[in-house]
Amino acid sequence: MSAADEPGPFFHGTxxxxxxxxxxxxxxxxNYRPSIVMNHIYFTAQRDGAGLAAELAAGDGEPRVYRVEPTGPFEDDPNVTDKKFPGNPTRSYRSTDPLRVVGEEAGWPRLSPEALADWKRRIAAIEESGGEIIN
Structure with a gap:
């Protein structure tokens, strides 16, 4: 399935x-290279993937997952598509056009404190190594 064929629903974590x-x-x-300002807004068709992004997002607020709708064209996220996972099994996308919030999701699984700390260590290692992000 290509981005053009993806019917949603779509989610964004923040x-x-x-x-x-x-x-x-x-x-x-x-979220993965804080030194980089992104040229796209990222989203997914997997609620739990948006939950992970919400947990890793910068800031002190509560992690939240929103249902969103793209306002323009979007493409597969090249940071995971084929680069890390053949095809797009994560159903991750990006757009230069805004996403409109259509609701908030409840009941998505939260990371354990240990899992969150592990993700943060992995992200710090990516930042320190200058790991590539396709912007």
């Missing part, structure tokens, strides 16, 4: 407190 109708836009720092 620590921002958003309302229905709010627009999420590109231009934020990467």
């Amino acid at each position: 620590k921002a407190d958003l309302d229905v109708g709010d627009l999420l836009t590109a231009g934020r720092r990467s």
